[in-house]
Amino acid sequence: xxxxxxxxxxxxxxxxxxxxxxxxxxxxxxxxxxxxxxxxxxxxxxxxxxxxxxxxxxxxxxxxxxxxxxxxxxxxxxxxxxxxxxxxxxxxxxxxxxxxxxxxxxxxxxxxxxxxxxxxxxxxxxxxxxxxxxxxxxxxxxxxxxxxxxxxxxxxxxxxxxxxxxxxxxxxxxxxxxxxxxxxxxxxxxxxxxxxxxxxxxxxxxxxxxxxxxxxxxxxxxxxxxxxxxxxxxxxxxxxxxxxxxxxxxxxxxxxxxxxxxxxxxxxxxxxxxxxxxxxxxxxxxxxxxxxxxxxxxxxxxxxxxxxxxxxxxxxxxxxxxxxxxxxxxxxxxxxxxxxxxxxxxxxxxxxxxxxxxxxxxxxxxxxxxxxxxxxxxxxxxxxxxxxxxxxxxxxxxxxxxxxxxxxxxxxxxxxxxxxxxxxxxxxxxxxxxxxxxxxxxxxxxxxxxxxxxxxxxxxxxxxxxxxxxxxxxxxxxxxxxxxxxxxxxxxx
Numbered sequence: 001x002x003x004x005x006x007x008x009x010x011x012x013x014x015x016x017x018x019x020x021x022x023x024x025x026x027x028x029x030x031x032x033x034x035x036x037x038x039x040x041x042x043x044x045x046x047x048x049x050x051x052x053x054x055x056x057x058x059x060x061x062x063x064x065x066x067x068x069x070x071x072x073x074x075x076x077x078x079x080x081x082x083x084x085x086x087x088x089x090x091x092x093x094x095x096x097x098x099x100x101x102x103x104x105x106x107x108x109x110x111x112x113x114x115x116x117x118x119x120x121x122x123x124x125x126x127x128x129x130x131x132x133x134x135x136x137x138x139x140x141x142x143x144x145x146x147x148x149x150x151x152x153x154x155x156x157x158x159x160x161x162x163x164x165x166x167x168x169x170x171x172x173x174x175x176x177x178x179x180x181x182x183x184x185x186x187x188x189x190x191x192x193x194x195x196x197x198x199x200x201x202x203x204x205x206x207x208x209x210x211x212x213x214x215x216x217x218x219x220x221x222x223x224x225x226x227x228x229x230x231x232x233x234x235x236x237x238x239x240x241x242x243x244x245x246x247x248x249x250x251x252x253x254x255x256x257x258x259x260x261x262x263x264x265x266x267x268x269x270x271x272x273x274x275x276x277x278x279x280x281x282x283x284x285x286x287x288x289x290x291x292x293x294x295x296x297x298x299x300x301x302x303x304x305x306x307x308x309x310x311x312x313x314x315x316x317x318x319x320x321x322x323x324x325x326x327x328x329x330x331x332x333x334x335x336x337x338x339x340x341x342x343x344x345x346x347x348x349x350x351x352x353x354x355x356x357x358x359x360x361x362x363x364x365x366x367x368x369x370x371x372x373x374x375x376x377x378x379x380x381x382x383x384x385x386x387x388x389x390x391x392x393x394x395x396x397x398x399x400x401x402x403x404x405x406x407x408x409x410x411x412x413x414x415x416x417x418x419x420x421x422x423x424x425x426x427x428x429x430x431x432x433x434x435x436x437x438x439x440x441x442x443x444x445x446x447x448x449x450x451x452x453x454x455x456x457x458x459x460x461x462x463x464x465x466x467x468x469x470x471x472x473x474x475x476x477x478x479x480x481x482x483x484x485x486x487x488x489x490x491x492x493x
């Protein structure tokens with residue numbers, strides 16, 4: 001307390017303010033304020049960094065992805081079962097036919113409690129590709145990713161080799177077979193034979209009438225277990241990255257290749273010399289059973305791949321403009337650049353993998369059609385739009401994969417209808433505008449939308465292929481009706 005006197009001399013007292021506590025509180029408030037501001041600033045910076053990080057990740061992750069080595073995932077628990085024997089399989093056909101066959105054989109091995117030997121790939125077909133399973137697929141990943149389903153070995157034990165006098169029983173299973181066939185006809189064979197060799201595997205399991213668990217095994221193999229080798233994946237990722245850097249692109253699976261034309265007998269647009277060459281090739285391969293084929297009849301039935309010239313016309317009618325980037329996902333087009341001239345004139349930004357990669361990068365894959373097809377498969381899966389000009393094995397498998405990835409746009413051409421429309425337009429019956437309207441109307445519901453697989457009793461070749469629309473793996477329970485429509489809407493008597 002401080003004593004003071006007024007001007008009149010009167011003595012009074014003045015109470016001193018508590019200065020020290022006030023200063024202390026002020027300092028604490030300043031510290032608190034600074035901390036709050038700092039926290040807000042740090043959080044703001046963090047949010048900005050995360051946002052920028054997301055942009056960087058989406059733009060550049062594919063650049064580094066092939067070189068980044070992720071820690072190995074923990075192994076799945078090994079399924080404990082008593083194996084009934086060894087199943088050896090030899091796949092026949094091109095890459096995607098063999099891919100589907102491998103999925104079927106894994107499912108069969110799971111059904112019968114067998115030990116599967118890593119599949120052998122076709123080396124004697126038209127393509128004469130000597131690639132092994134290990135040259136195309138990551139065999140370690142294949143074995144480990146399915147260890148909770150079946151046991152897979154790289155090779156038969158030595159005691160079952162011909163060197164030791166063992167003769168393996170060979171047979172082709174019946175095409176489009178049910179589970180009952182394998183349980184009742186094949187499983188009993190293992191009571192006498194410890195090893196069974198399926199020497200043909202194309203379409204040996206039914207599309208429909210298979211248990212949901214087994215259907216999901218097929219999906220698991222094709223979508224998860226069959227991973228390409230690091231070398232193929234690295235180059236495939238690079239192709240996709242280069243294409244995306246140039247903008248959106250259409251993957252055009254133009255199946256206008258020599259083997260397809262010879263096999264199908266489709267020679268529309270070919271010269272007489274070319275038609276004769278294709279016929280001779282067809283006669284040269286005994287497993288191509290049909291020899292005498294009338295090309296124009298086939299074409300009118302929608303059984304021929306579109307020609308490059310027809311393809312250009314249809315792309316224009318569907319609304320793809322001249323600046324559309326088109327990647328040709330195919331081998332050597334029959335007739336080479338001469339037959340591609342019309343397509344390139346209509347779409348100057350048409351490219352092939354040979355135009356996007358250095359020759360040295362493709363060298364290791366040259367003369368290996370299945371490995372080259374694997375690159376095209378990766379690009380087709382990643383494309384903004386996929387358009388096959390023929391519904392062969394690759395077209396179907398890619399279609400199914402794109403459905404699995406969220407029903408990505410896939411234009412499924414109605415070739416029979418298109419041939420009718422193109423011929424009418426060519427003779428002047430349909431104007432260009434009428435032609436465009438008709439083409440687009442015919443394909444409104446053929447863009448890869450969710451739908452149920454079409455079932456045709458006793459006609460498995462004519463019904464929808466399982467791997468083109470693996471509906472059992474695209475939804476669960478009651479959600480399937482919401483996504484795909486009523487369960488019985490796709491049956492055809």
